[in-house]
Amino acid sequence: MKPTFPISLTIFILAQQAQATGFFDDSKAVIKLRNFYINSDYRDAATPAQKAANQSYQSEWGQAFQLEFNSGYTPGLIGFGVDALGMLGIRLDSSGGKHGNPTGSNYGGVVFPSDGDHAVNDMSSLGLTGKVKVSNTELKLGTLVPKLPVIFSNDGRLLPQTWQGTQVTSTDIKDLTLTGGQIDKVKGRNSSNNENMSIAGANNAATGHFSNKFVYAGVDYKPNKNLTLQYYYGNLKDFYKQNFFGLTHSLDIGPGILTSDLRYFISTDDGANAYDPGYFTTGYYGNGTLKGKVDNDLYSGLFTYSVAGSTFGLGYEVSDGKSDFPYLNQGDGPTTYTITEMQIQKFVRAGEKSWQARYSFDFAKIGLPGASAGVVYVKGNDIDTLSSSSSSEWERDVTLSYVIQSGPFKGLGFMWKNAMVRNNIPNNRQQDENRVIINYQLALF
Secondary structure (H helix, E strand, O other): OOOOHHHHHHHHHHHHOOOOHHHHHOOEEEEEEEEEEEEEEEOOOOOHHHHHHHOOEEEEEEEEEEEEEEOOOOOOOEEEEEEEEEEEEEEEEOOOOOOOOOOOOOOEOOOOEEEOOEEOOEEEEEEEEEEEEEOOEEEEEEEEOOEEOOEEOOOOOOOOOEEEEEEEEEOOOOOEEEEEEEEEEEEOOOOOOOEOEOOOOOOOOOOOOOEOOEEEEEEEEEEEOOEEEEEEEEEEOOOEEEEEEEEEEEEEEOOEEEEEEEEEEEEEEOHHHHOOHHHOEEEOOOOOOOEEOOEEEEEEEEEEEEEOOEEEEEEEEEEEOOEOOOOOOOOOOOOOOOOOOOOOOOOOOOOOEEEEEEEEEEHHHHOOOOEEEEEEEEEEEEEOOOOOOOEEEEEEEEEEEEEOOOOOOOOOEEEEEEEEEEEOOOOOOOEEEEEEEEEEEEEOO
16 A cells, blocks of 8 residues: 555655654554464354355464554654554465355455455555644544444454544543544455445445445543543445444442443434445345345443452343444454444344343452453344344353463463354354464564
8 A cells, every 4th residue: 555645745744854852762663463263163054055155164374463663753833753554464274165255255254365265375564654743632644443432443353454544633622532534445354455435235345335435523521530421423425324422430339340331323324325225234124125224223231340350241232223233344344332242243133132241350369460261141132034023143252361471471462262153043154163362562662
């Protein structure tokens, strides 16, 4: 990817001020290493078409190298800087029978982009970001990795999802964080290319419809250390508009802390999505119709109590409306800002009502710092489908992790993630999945 003109201009200005102390003294560079293995076993009597399109067993293994450079700012009223993100993923194991794209018609496989029906040997990309700062307001142009309620980068595979665009963040007003931006392109987690954006139902790689404009803005208000209020707006041109309201609050109760997390999304159609079938999204619209315009309200609450190394949680979510909950989805692994974002499923189908229970433990409390374990169970009911309005699905996730705390391998992290999915939804498959992840980070300066 070639730098855009504004980025090139920023780099030119930086070159003129290369001796500026703040630019170099505040710069940081780190290299991140990730070894990632995944296998998915589909344990159902799938139709011949499903077997041909999805395979019954998928597995890939790779090694990632990610170099991140973040400069400081040049001195003066207006400070200039530049960030760089270089990524390389190398295939260690895969095959046409395990890649997850047997027909070569999808965006990519389980981990790697596709070369026909098999994985490429490697994937790489370079992202540059120019940045300008005035007081506590920062403008970034180029490669972005936003993690906001209406746009959330996926980091669930070998390399993270990145976006191309512009973002402004300001903390000049006490207790307020203001954020706004526009995204033009996205690079998926199993891709080396920047692409336009879409949603489920319209994102077919060969015949789908896409947009090159997603605008967003929001505010985080923190009146005290225990309470945060949020409002965000997102609009994918010709697909949907979305308003988000959020509240998080922590309260000391006895020896522990109760945390409340309330979220409410209101999503409606935009432009061509209201009338053009090519832009329709998935859902249930009655009379045998499974695609239409965006129409969804999603609200949820998650309550967790942490005490003596243990965290207990209960949550409930409702996806109300004719459409599934809409989100930026290229068909290559998106992430949503929902309490039901699980290892495999999202539980945001039309009509779906889901509850969850979770538990995690920090073993530092019993003398083993760096070790943790967790389990989450989510059950979704009342899903609207062609066959009934009472279809259901559930997922159980288990995570075990350990990070070495001292010695020559300090910071080396190991993680095992296991998920099991079962459902009675027509044309959906049962799935077991394992992931093994080894992470290491080395600060260069």
